[in-house]
Amino acid sequence: MSSVNTAIQLSVRGDSSTSTCGTDLAQGPWEFDLDAALQGVPSYGPGASLEDVAPATTPVQGQIPPEYKDASDAELDARIMAAKATLGDKVVILGHFYQRDEVIKYADFVGDSFQLANAAKAKQDAEAIVFCGVHFMAETADMLSTPEQAVILPNLAAGCSMADMADIESVEACWAQLEEVYGDLTATDAEGKVPVIPVTYMNSSAALKGFCGEHGGIVCTSSNAKTVLQWAFQRGRRVLFFPDQHLGRNTAKAMGVPLEQMPMWSPRKPWGGTDEKTLQDARVILWHGFCSVHRRFTVAQIEQARLNHQGVRVIVHPECPMPVVDAADESGSTDYIVKAIQAAPAGSTFAIGTEINLVNRLAAEYPQHTIFCLDPVICPCSTMYRIHPGYLAWVLESLVEGTVQNQISVPESTAVPARVALERMLAARP
Numbered sequence: 001m002s003s004v005n006t007a008i009q010l011s012v013r014g015d016s017s018t019s020t021c022g023t024d025l026a027q028g029p030w031e032f033d034l035d036a037a038l039q040g041v042p043s044y045g046p047g048a049s050l051e052d053v054a055p056a057t058t059p060v061q062g063q064i065p066p067e068y069k070d071a072s073d074a075e076l077d078a079r080i081m082a083a084k085a086t087l088g089d090k091v092v093i094l095g096h097f098y099q100r101d102e103v104i105k106y107a108d109f110v111g112d113s114f115q116l117a118n119a120a121k122a123k124q125d126a127e128a129i130v131f132c133g134v135h136f137m138a139e140t141a142d143m144l145s146t147p148e149q150a151v152i153l154p155n156l157a158a159g160c161s162m163a164d165m166a167d168i169e170s171v172e173a174c175w176a177q178l179e180e181v182y183g184d185l186t187a188t189d190a191e192g193k194v195p196v197i198p199v200t201y202m203n204s205s206a207a208l209k210g211f212c213g214e215h216g217g218i219v220c221t222s223s224n225a226k227t228v229l230q231w232a233f234q235r236g237r238r239v240l241f242f243p244d245q246h247l248g249r250n251t252a253k254a255m256g257v258p259l260e261q262m263p264m265w266s267p268r269k270p271w272g273g274t275d276e277k278t279l280q281d282a283r284v285i286l287w288h289g290f291c292s293v294h295r296r297f298t299v300a301q302i303e304q305a306r307l308n309h310q311g312v313r314v315i316v317h318p319e320c321p322m323p324v325v326d327a328a329d330e331s332g333s334t335d336y337i338v339k340a341i342q343a344a345p346a347g348s349t350f351a352i353g354t355e356i357n358l359v360n361r362l363a364a365e366y367p368q369h370t371i372f373c374l375d376p377v378i379c380p381c382s383t384m385y386r387i388h389p390g391y392l393a394w395v396l397e398s399l400v401e402g403t404v405q406n407q408i409s410v411p412e413s414t415a416v417p418a419r420v421a422l423e424r425m426l427a428a429r430p
């Protein structure tokens with residue numbers, strides 16, 4: 001099977017019947033860096049989160065030298081391989097499952113956000129960690145690696161629109177309002193529980209992880225969300241879960257929390273758009289955030305897959321809306337999906353609800369199965385897609401010359417409390 005990028009190019013040229021959600025995807029990502037730099041506004045670029053509004057504080061990638069934009073694929077391949085060989089163990093390249101194949105092929109380690117956080121912590125000998133994922137993952141790697149190590153994000157515009165849906169000012173404002181409802185948020189009741197424990201999804205800024213560390217909270221990933229919620233319920237009467245409403249709702253529902261005890265908190269509305277009585281009864285307060293990639297999956301797609309493929313096994317990521325998770329056979333993190341496919345008997349058929357780069361790679365790696373994406377339209381995660389081999393070649397060749405480009409560095413004042421919440425997460429095994 002061809003890579004997602006090849007499929008997009010064929011689709012845009014009219015050489016295939018598959019459609020893509022944006023013909024702009026066929027262009028070099030630097031076209032959007034240029035746009036952002038010219039207009040002074042950050043954008044997520046084409047792909048699933050194109051419609052999402054990027055906050056003014058979103059990092060903008062400057063233009064990379066023309067030689068990297070003009071180079072052929074073969075030339076970039078030779079340059080990346082040569083730089084990697086020169087740097088040897090001084091550099092480690094980490095790649096998230098959703099990264100494009102043209103970049104993943106250079107990764108020393110490929111995994112989900114939980115595994116990559118552990119990999120960053122384990123690779124203490126490398127002087128530089130080149131993170132081919134998104135901004136919050138690189139921040140986490142910086143906080144878990146040693147102070148001597150430099151973490152590099154090849155394209156600074158590789159953010160996450162969901163992570164940007166919760167910012168520290170809005171979360172602090174929410175916390176202050178919750179204090180008005182529940183009283184002293186540090187006071188424990190007869191069972192030794194505080195009124196509310198903040199839980200942030202890994203897909204959030206370092207500042208929010210720091211907030212959780214400072215307020216008795218914890219970080220979770222999609223692979224350990226249940227363990228983390230259990231941890232939180234042992235310590236608090238309820239949970240404030242941000243930024244992904246869907247992961248929070250799906251996980252808490254599976255643990256038996258009734259939907260009426262999971263009000264939504266919309267950051268721009270007074271009292272989050274809810275009321276005091278509802279907040280008093282709440283077990284999980286869900287932040288109004290979502291992932292535009294996983295929001296594309298629908299129950300109708302699942303019904304179509306079942307109609308077309310008898311015996312199909314439908315697995316979706318828990319960032320999908322609740323009706324989609326309910327209609328699927330299983331839901332789980334990217335690592336769960338990979339392991340389910342690995343363990344299946346040959347000849348199995350899978351319809352998968354997660355990012356297309358991972359689904360297509362799995363289809364290529366496991367030809368003994370039939371594996372396809374529930375969404376018939378090719379619509380990758382916009383921001384992951386901003387990392388192209390040209391940026392990888394640029395950061396690696398710069399390292400060879402002794403220059404660190406695009407370093408992601410979290411200030412210690414944020415990193416110290418954020419590490420507290422992250423270490424709690426790392427201890428909460430999936």
Ligand code: 13P
Nearest residue numbers: 112113221222333334335
């Ligand atoms: P994982 O935690 O499964 O790696 O997912 C990260 C992500 O960004 C999902 O959209």
Ligand code: SF4
Nearest residue numbers: 160161162291293381
């Ligand atoms: Fe963020 Fe969604 Fe992309 Fe994951 S897939 S990085 S949650 S926008």
